[in-house]
Amino acid sequence: MPGASSTVAPRRPRRGGGPTPYVLVAPAVVLLVLFLLVPIGYTVWLSLRASRVTGGGLGLRVEQFVGLENYVGVLTDDGYLQGVLRMLGYGAIVVPTMLGLALLFALLLDTPRIRFGAASRIGIFLPYAVPGVIASLLWGFLYLPNVSPIRDAVTAVGLPAPDFLAPGSVLFSVANIGVWGGVGFNMIVLYTALRGIPREMYDAARIDGASEVQIALRVKIPLIAPALVMTGVFSIIATLQVFSEPATLQPLTDAIPSSWVPLMTIYRDAFVNNDIHTAAAASVVLALGTLVVSLGVLSFLQKRAFGRGQ
Amino acid sequence: MSRLTTGPGRFPTNSLPAATFGRRGLLKGIAGIGAAATLPALLGACDSGSDENVAPPKGNPDDPANLTFWTWTTNVEKVVDIWNARNPHQKVTVSRQAQGEELLTKIITAHRAGNAPDLLHAEYQALPVLITNGAVADLTSLAGEVRSEFTEGTWNLTSFGGKTYAIPQDVAPMMLYYREDLFQQFGLTVPKSWDEFATVARQVRQKDANRYLATFSSGDPGWFAGLAEQAGANWWVNDNGTWTVSINDEPTKRMAAFWGGLVNDGTLSGKPMYTPEWNKAMSDGTLLAWPSAVWGAGVLEGVALTTKGKWRMAPLPQWNAASPATGYWGGSATAISTKSTQRAQAEKFVRWLNTDPEAIDALVAQGGIYPAATTGQSTPALSKAPLMLPNQPTFFADAAAIAKTARGFSWAPNVNVTYSAYSDILAKAIQDKSDFAAAIDRLQDASVADLKKQGFQVK
Numbered sequence: 073m074p075g076a077s078s079t080v081a082p083r084r085p086r087r088g089g090g091p092t093p094y095v096l097v098a099p100a101v102v103l104l105v106l107f108l109l110v111p112i113g114y115t116v117w118l119s120l121r122a123s124r125v126t127g128g129g130l131g132l133r134v135e136q137f138v139g140l141e142n143y144v145g146v147l148t149d150d151g152y153l154q155g156v157l158r159m160l161g162y163g164a165i166v167v168p169t170m171l172g173l174a175l176l177f178a179l180l181l182d183t184p185r186i187r188f189g190a191a192s193r194i195g196i197f198l199p200y201a202v203p204g205v206i207a208s209l210l211w212g213f214l215y216l217p218n219v220s221p222i223r224d225a226v227t228a229v230g231l232p233a234p235d236f237l238a239p240g241s242v243l244f245s246v247a248n249i250g251v252w253g254g255v256g257f258n259m260i261v262l263y264t265a266l267r268g269i270p271r272e273m274y275d276a277a278r279i280d281g282a283s284e285v286q287i288a289l290r291v292k293i294p295l296i297a298p299a300l301v302m303t304g305v306f307s308i309i310a311t312l313q314v315f316s317e318p319a320t321l322q323p324l325t326d327a328i329p330s331s332w333v334p335l336m337t338i339y340r341d342a343f344v345n346n347d348i349h350t351a352a353a354a355s356v357v358l359a360l361g362t363l364v365v366s367l368g369v370l371s372f373l374q375k376r377a378f379g380r381g382q
Numbered sequence: 383m384s385r386l387t388t389g390p391g392r393f394p395t396n397s398l399p400a401a402t403f404g405r406r407g408l409l410k411g412i413a414g415i416g417a418a419a420t421l422p423a424l425l426g427a428c429d430s431g432s433d434e435n436v437a438p439p440k441g442n443p444d445d446p447a448n449l450t451f452w453t454w455t456t457n458v459e460k461v462v463d464i465w466n467a468r469n470p471h472q473k474v475t476v477s478r479q480a481q482g483e484e485l486l487t488k489i490i491t492a493h494r495a496g497n498a499p500d501l502l503h504a505e506y507q508a509l510p511v512l513i514t515n516g517a518v519a520d521l522t523s524l525a526g527e528v529r530s531e532f533t534e535g536t537w538n539l540t541s542f543g544g545k546t547y548a549i550p551q552d553v554a555p556m557m558l559y560y561r562e563d564l565f566q567q568f569g570l571t572v573p574k575s576w577d578e579f580a581t582v583a584r585q586v587r588q589k590d591a592n593r594y595l596a597t598f599s600s601g602d603p604g605w606f607a608g609l610a611e612q613a614g615a616n617w618w619v620n621d622n623g624t625w626t627v628s629i630n631d632e633p634t635k636r637m638a639a640f641w642g643g644l645v646n647d648g649t650l651s652g653k654p655m656y657t658p659e660w661n662k663a664m665s666d667g668t669l670l671a672w673p674s675a676v677w678g679a680g681v682l683e684g685v686a687l688t689t690k691g692k693w694r695m696a697p698l699p700q701w702n703a704a705s706p707a708t709g710y711w712g713g714s715a716t717a718i719s720t721k722s723t724q725r726a727q728a729e730k731f732v733r734w735l736n737t738d739p740e741a742i743d744a745l746v747a748q749g750g751i752y753p754a755a756t757t758g759q760s761t762p763a764l765s766k767a768p769l770m771l772p773n774q775p776t777f778f779a780d781a782a783a784i785a786k787t788a789r790g791f792s793w794a795p796n797v798n799v800t801y802s803a804y805s806d807i808l809a810k811a812i813q814d815k816s817d818f819a820a821a822i823d824r825l826q827d828a829s830v831a832d833l834k835k836q837g838f839q840v841k
Contacts, residue, residue: 123515125837130513130542130620130795133836145835151806218659218668239813324657326600326809330802344483345799346490346511 112359119143119352142353151331152354156361158243159333163311165247166254170307171300173251174258179288181259182266193263197256204253208320211249216324242327249317254310258303265299266292301373308369312362315339334358441726446471449728452489453503453716454481455551457748464744465734472727474501483798486511493517493721500722501731504548505714506539507604510795518547518717524729525549531737531755535790540715542792543620548715549736550754551745554675555785556608556708559682561670562694562773564593570670572696576640579699583649586670594651596671597663598641600809601654603801604711609673611709611791613637613701618794624839625794630826633701635819642811642818652812661685673698675711676752676781679768691773697784706787713754752781759785796832803828 122138125131146152177196181189199207214222215236223233236245269292277287293300315335322328322336330344331337334354342351451462451474462474477499479488486508492498493515504512512518525546529537532550540548560572568589573579583595599605610617613633619626628634644650651669653659663669665686672678682693700706716735718728735741742758745751753759764778771777794800804825811821833840 123836125514125795127623130510131623131838132516133514213658216657216659219662323601323654324659326652326654326812329806329809331806340802343487344802346483346487347799 115352115355118349119356122349123347138349142350143357145350146354146357149331149337151329152334152337155331155334155337159312159314161243162247162250162314162333163308165244166250166311167304167307169247170251170254171258171303173255174262174303175293175300177255177259178262178266179292181263182292183284193260196259199252200254200256202253204249204316205320207253208249208317211245211252212321212324215245215321237321237325237327239327242321242325246314246318246321246328250310250314254307258307261303262296262299265296269295297376301370304373305366305370309362309366312358312365441724443726443730444472445724445727447473447724447727449474449501449722449724449731450499451476451501451503451731452479452485452499453501454478454485455503455745455749455751458745460748461735461741461744464740465731472731474731483508486798490515490517493719496721498719498721500719500724500728502548502717502719503714504717505712506550506710507607507793507797507801509540509548509715509717510542510793511798512717513542513547514795516720519720519722519725520545520547521549521718521729521732522546524733528733528737531757533756533786535788536754538790538792539710539713543622548717549732550713550715551736552713552751553754553785553788554677554710554712554752555781555788556612556673556675556698556711557678557781557784558696558698559672559674559678559693560696561667561689561692563692564667564670573699575703576699576701580640580644580649583644587649593668593670594649594663595669596673597651597653597655597660597669598645598812599653599655600805600812601656603804605655605673606804606808607791608675608709608711609637609641609698610634611789612698612707614707614789616791618792620792620794621841624841625833626841627794627826627830627833629800629829630819630822635822636701638818638822642821645812645818646815654809665689676785677712677750679770679777680750682770683768687770690770693771694774695771695777695780697787708784708788710788710791715754752778752785794829794833795838796829796836799832800825800829803832 119142120137120139121135122142123133123135124138126134177192180186181193186192202210214220217223217233217235217237220236222236227233235241273291273295274287277291282290313335314333318328318332319336319339322330322332330340335358338351338354338358341347341354449472451458453476455461459476462476466473479485482505485503486505489498489502489512498517502512502518504518509518522545525541528549536550536553537546539553540546540550558572564570565572568586570582570585571578573582579595586593586595607617610633613636615628615631615634615637617627617629617631617634619628641650645652651663653663660669664672664682665688667689674681679693679695682689697706698708716732718725718732722728735745736753737755737757739757739761742753742755743761743763746753746758746761747763752764753761759778759782767773767775767777774780807821807825807828808818810816811818830840
């Protein structure tokens with residue numbers, strides 16, 4: 073945490089002190105190197121190689137260095153690039169909807185006249201406790217035309233049945249699962265931030281004649297801006313990693329190809345097509361993209377939220 | 383091994399078979415990613431340059447041994463128990479690692495890491511992938527002793543360029559399952575040719591607009607390959623190291639255009655198989671027939687138990703009545719790892735498992751497979767009809783007659799890539815209502831491009 077050290081009272085300066093700091097930091101460094109840096113390095117190394125066939129007859133695959141060939145393949149693969157666009161579209165739907173709902177619920181739960189607050193909070197949070205794959209299966213049953221109770225209900229009142237898995241609507245159907253699962257968590261984070269605001273602020277605002285809506289817009293939201301930034305960044309990262317929802321729905325419908333989002337392409341290459349090298353290159357591309365987007369969003373939002381450049 | 387025994391656990395309500403190489407394996411794998419990507423395995427993969435076939439150690443087949451067997455055959459543990467009781471010094475341990483395409487990926491990873499199991503479950507279409515990764519040993523020496531147990535068509539599934547890499551365990555000839563009760567109710571006759579199939583399909587739509595004769599599934603490339611095989615297709619030929627790829631040959635395109643026409647004009651359904659919708663359609667009579675394989679009776683038990691006694695099995699409709707034919711959908715063999723240090727004992731077990739009458743009968747009774755060995759096809763366990771078709775006591779005799787008409791088919795080292803491309807390309811064709819024959823041209827292009835990229839010689 074930047075700035076955390078400044079809150080610690082300065083100790084007596086000790087120069088050239090013994091091995092203690094290194095010993096203390098060693099476990100973290102070892103774990104970081106072993107489980108983060110080495111796998112990343114190995115992924116990069118894999119991405120520069122490929123298995124190629126030599127010999128007659130059926131031939132034999134031999135791993136060899138191919139330079140940036142896999143990266144060229146990934147960046148010229150229409151399926152992968154369309155997947156990236158689809159993922160961005162998914163994010164454009166999910167992030168604002170999910171955070172908007174989470175903020176709305178958090179503000180509602182924080183109003184003084186709330187009733188059944190605890191029950192509502194748990195009710196909204198509960199979908200987050202359902203694993204993504206299970207949630208997707210549940211929604212899959214609700215979407216599939218011939219088993220969908222939603223369609224039955226809609227047709228029962230005489231309206232045309234919606235097709236949740238048509239080419240034009242499947243993106244929204246998948247996004248809906250993400251929103252359903254994610255609102256609860258973000259709501260809890262924002263609600264907790266709201267509870268941390270001193271009550272005196274509201275009293276002061278009320279004395280000044282502010283309504284509850286004005287308090288929410290002018291006092292609460294600016295004060296929980298850091299929490300909004302955090303949930304925003306987390307949501308964007310989650311968007312870039314979307315996998316289990318579409319992958320679970322894919323076998324149920326013709327509307328979702330195996331390269332629907334980048335992680336599905338990577339999964340297919342690595343575990344179905346047995347081409348770990350292309351998958352490694354696509355992973356590196358996706359990871360770099362995620363890093364750039366997260367840092368960009370973070371620095372932009374921090375400037376806005378905290379009114380300073382650092 | 384038949385698909386009957388694969389249970390992806392995708393839906394807790396039943397035990398669905400997983401499509402071999404299909405997109406259905408995806409879910410199972412989500413849980414497996416972490417396990418498959420453990421660091422030691424990945425680091426071990428660094429030495430994969432040294433994939434040469436190591437000469438087998440000349441061992442004594444009766445020496446003590448401790449063999450590991452990666453397989454997913456249902457209840458295979460009970461069959462292995464018989465072996466272990468007979469051969470207490472040559473213990474075989476079954477390890478259920480994964481199924482379908484994931485087992486394939488795991489085997490290759492383990493092989494590169496130098497800790498592959500001695501005995502491997504190899505589906506026929508996966509065998510070329512294993513061979514070209516140097517993962518399975520040349521069993522030609524053993525082959526001479528057991529060859530006479532198998533038909534020519536079956537034997538060709540495991541032999542490439544005069545070398546044999548695995549011993550066949552089970553085969554899965556395709557046949558047509560249909561709802562006898564609904565066929566009677568609607569006054570339909572069982573189609574003997576594909577033309578009649580189209581006529582019956584239209585009749586079904588006229589009699590009841592909510593029903594279809596059958597569905598065309600974009601999710602099951604193995605099913606499509608079996609139908610192409612029946613039509614006379616020969617997708618892959620290897621001539622001395624040079625591959626000829628003809629996925630878009632005349633029989634395949636004719637077959638694809640036939641199905642495409644019926645799906646696009648709404649005569650047949652175009653929804654994938656093995657979904658909750660499909661289960662419902664199979665049990666409530668929305669679908670009246672299912673072109674499937676011999677293990678299909680077991681799948682019906684899982685997805686449509688309430689229709690017990692209402693199904694009947696007949697040969698697939700034919701393209702040419704004069705020379706009846708069928709294709710295979712699934713089936714697998716047992717192979718031995720090139721890295722196994724207990725080769726002689728492993729060979730002894732493979733031979734016992736797939737040719738010994740007691741082992742085959744146990745595999746049939748416990749695992750529900752249809753054996754590849756010809757003597758096994760009249761094993762006592764096959765004298766009873768399957769649970770779902772008590773109305774057809776001659777089920778397995780009929781199946782044996784159909785099995786004799788199975789055409790051979792040879793697979794390529796990139797069947798996995800071709801299969802995943804099939805799912806995407808055909809799903810799109812169904813959605814767009816576009817020409818299936820044109821989609822098959824795209825599949826051919828995708829498959830050839832991949833084969834070339836991997837460095838194979840392609841004509």
